[in-house]
Amino acid sequence: MPFLKRLSRWVLDDQRAWLAIIVAVFLLFLWVYRALVSPSETNPKDYVLPTSSTSTSIQKHLIEPSDSDDVEFESLLTTDPIEEVEQASVAPPSIDYVIKPGDTLAKIFSRFGLSRESMYSVLEADQEYLVLEPLLPNNRFTFKLDSDGQLQTLTRRIDISKSVSYVRHGSGGFTYQEDIKPIRYTQTSIHSKITGNFYLSAKKVGLSDNNILIIHDVLKGRVNFRKDLRANDEFDLIVKNGSIDGVSVGDTQIEALQFKVQGKIYRAFLHSDGRFYDQDGNSLTPALLRWPTAKHYRISSPFNANRLHPITGHPAPHNGVDLATPVGTKILATGDGVVTRVATHKYAGKYIVIDYTGPYGSRFLHLNKILVKKGQKVKRGQVIALSGNTGRTTGAHLHYELHVRGRPVNPMTAKIPTAKSVPADQRDEYNRNVVQWIEMMAKDEPTVTD
Numbered sequence: 001m002p003f004l005k006r007l008s009r010w011v012l013d014d015q016r017a018w019l020a021i022i023v024a025v026f027l028l029f030l031w032v033y034r035a036l037v038s039p040s041e042t043n044p045k046d047y048v049l050p051t052s053s054t055s056t057s058i059q060k061h062l063i064e065p066s067d068s069d070d071v072e073f074e075s076l077l078t079t080d081p082i083e084e085v086e087q088a089s090v091a092p093p094s095i096d097y098v099i100k101p102g103d104t105l106a107k108i109f110s111r112f113g114l115s116r117e118s119m120y121s122v123l124e125a126d127q128e129y130l131v132l133e134p135l136l137p138n139n140r141f142t143f144k145l146d147s148d149g150q151l152q153t154l155t156r157r158i159d160i161s162k163s164v165s166y167v168r169h170g171s172g173g174f175t176y177q178e179d180i181k182p183i184r185y186t187q188t189s190i191h192s193k194i195t196g197n198f199y200l201s202a203k204k205v206g207l208s209d210n211n212i213l214i215i216h217d218v219l220k221g222r223v224n225f226r227k228d229l230r231a232n233d234e235f236d237l238i239v240k241n242g243s244i245d246g247v248s249v250g251d252t253q254i255e256a257l258q259f260k261v262q263g264k265i266y267r268a269f270l271h272s273d274g275r276f277y278d279q280d281g282n283s284l285t286p287a288l289l290r291w292p293t294a295k296h297y298r299i300s301s302p303f304n305a306n307r308l309h310p311i312t313g314h315p316a317p318h319n320g321v322d323l324a325t326p327v328g329t330k331i332l333a334t335g336d337g338v339v340t341r342v343a344t345h346k347y348a349g350k351y352i353v354i355d356y357t358g359p360y361g362s363r364f365l366h367l368n369k370i371l372v373k374k375g376q377k378v379k380r381g382q383v384i385a386l387s388g389n390t391g392r393t394t395g396a397h398l399h400y401e402l403h404v405r406g407r408p409v410n411p412m413t414a415k416i417p418t419a420k421s422v423p424a425d426q427r428d429e430y431n432r433n434v435v436q437w438i439e440m441m442a443k444d445e446p447t448v449t450d
Contacts (some may be wrong), residue, residue, distance in 0.1 A: 023409050045101065088438065095143040099135045118151040120346070122166045127347040127392075127407075128319045130363070134157060134343055161249045163243070165331040166315050176315070182234050183242040183249050189440045190237040198225050201235075210338065210355065211239075211254055211375070217336055217357045218268045218276045218284050223261055234260040236441035256437035269434050271422055273415065274359035274404060281422035281430060285358050288416040289334040289380060292400045293387075297323040300397055303410040304423075306360060319408035320401035325387040327396045333378040334362055334402070335417075342374045348399070349391025352384060358417070365399035366391050 085285060097111055109119045128134045132154075144153040154174075155165040161181045166174040192205045202212045223229070238256035242249040259266045268276045268284050270291060275285040301322035308316060325331075337358035344350050350367040368388025389396040402411035422430045 002307070004446050015256060017141075019230055021376050044177075046267075082247070093145045093149075095145070097141045097143065099137055099139040099141065101137050103135050105132065105135070114145075114151050118168075121168075121172065122151075122154055122174050124392075125166050125176055125316075127163070127345065128317055129176055130345060130351070130353075133157070133345065134341075150445075157326070159249055160247050166358050171314065173314065181244055183244055185240055185242050187238055187255065187440070189443065190239060191441075192235055193445075194231055194233045194235070194250050194332065197237075197312045198229055202416060203371075206252070207237075208251060211252060213338060214254055215257055217286055219259065221284075222258060222266050228261050230262065233262070238437045238440055255436075256441065257439075258441050260264050267438075269430070269437060270358075271426070271430055271433075275417050276358065277430070279421055279434060280417065281427060283417065283420050285417040286336045286356075286380060287418050288356065288360060288402075289332065290412070290416065292332050292334050292362070292398065293323065293325060293329060294332065297325050297329075297398075299412070300324040301394075303408075303412070305408065320365070320399050321411060323398045323400060325398045327386075327388050329387040331364055331367065331385040331387055331398060332419070333380060333382045333384050334411075335360060335377060335380050337361070339372050339374055339376045339378060339384075342370055345391060347392040353380060354384075359405040360417070361403040362411075363399075363401040364404070365401075366393055366397060379444070381406070 069089035097108065097112075101161070105119055105123070106116075109116065133441055140157040142157075143151060143153040143154075144155075146152050150168075152168050153165055155163055157163045161183055163179045165177045165179065167177055168174050190205050192201060194201050195204075199212060202215070219225075230271075233363075236258040237254060240253045240255050253270075255270045257268050267279050269279070270276055275283055277283055277285075299321050301318060303321050304318045305314075307318050308314065333354060335354075337354045337360075339352060340355050341351075341353035342359075345365075348365045348369055351363060351365040352362050352367065352370060352372065353361065355361045364385060366388055367385045367390060369386040370384070371386070372378060372384045387396065387398040400411060401408050403409070404414065
């Protein structure tokens with residue numbers, strides 16, 4: 001069978017040929033693999049794939065090799081791509097969120113997969129500031145996370161001029177920071193007449209309810225706004241407004257006012273201490289109470305704006321005084337004003353915020369029962385709540401804060417309005433302002449000054 005013998009030899013030869021092809025292909029792949037993979041510096045047995053830019057360069061040299069490129073090609077093969085990745089580190093993710101009706105911090109943290117522990121740590125830092133809540137629709141929050149998705153910074157935009165942030169520190173807690181842009185202020189004169197009643201007339205020229213309350217409180221000892229005012233009685237104001245890049249910021253502040261009532265002129269002027277005085281420098285601003293209780297209770301924890309946390313060493317200010325009041329103690333409004341907030345905080349408990357005439361305001365924390373509502377007007381000495389032990393406390397007490405122009409001060413030592421005159425060493429400054437404001441109010445047309 002010569003044919004079968006030739007066929008068997010051909011099959012054997014073909015097997016050797018295929019084996020040779022397989023070996024050649026394996027060697028080719030092995031060469032390519034060694035060309036594309038470089039050993040790590042820490043362990044020569046560990047291999048890492050090069051970056052895409054390195055691979056592209058290698059492919060270019062493989063396709064178009066030249067003698068002049070030998071050194072550059074060799075350096076590409078030995079480049080450690082880990083170093084390139086470390087140098088091009090990716091910025092931590094950031095989440096911008098606009099508050100919607102019905103949102104709560106707990107819902108927002110859950111939506112973004114943030115832990116309750118981080119939320120509680122932020123709220124703990126917020127206890128002395130109370131700026132995170134209540135959430136209002138269209139408020140803007142920014143969450144900055146690390147590479148593991150853990151919260152590093154929570155920022156709330158208060159307005160165009162101010163943002164507040166809570167920043168995680170090395171011990172795991174958060175510290176409070178402010179970012180404030182400079183504001184340009186202008187003074188404007190307003191001239192108007194009574195039509196109907198003063199409230200409606202004041203609203204027509206753009207005054208807020210708080211502005212109207214200030215005017216009433218400053219002049220109530222000399223003018224009866226219900227009985228004395230008549231149609232066409234004139235009133236003039238000097239107001240100050242702030243702006244950033246042409247955008248209005250904050251509330252309108254009254255600096256001077258003048259009423260012509262039945263032929264008589266009544267004036268009031270704001271001094272740098274935040275109080276109103278008449279033309280002779282006598283105080284017109286209602287006085288404040290030093291204590292928010294009828295009895296002077298023991299101060300269990302004093303005001304300390306520079307306090308450091310005993311464990312972390314990071315800033316942890318105490319922006320008020322703690323009074324050792326038993327549960328149920330009557331709490332008094334320390335001035336005439338308006339209740340601007342009634343709320344509950346995980347750590348501050350039930351609390352009230354009141355804005356007084358002028359630049360003053362106060363906060364009352366850890367209450368047991370609140371006896372006023374948001375928007376309600378209160379008088380100095382009025383009972384507004386009963387003290388308690390709500391929120392995070394080590395015992396029943398009242399946390400009381402006094403603010404001047406939005407900044408906490410020591411309520412036990414701060415200078416508060418009393419029935420007195422402008423100090424002698426400040427009379428020159430006060431008199432200069434009075435002359436300027438009277439001239440502005442005397443002009444028929446509105447005037448604006450920086």
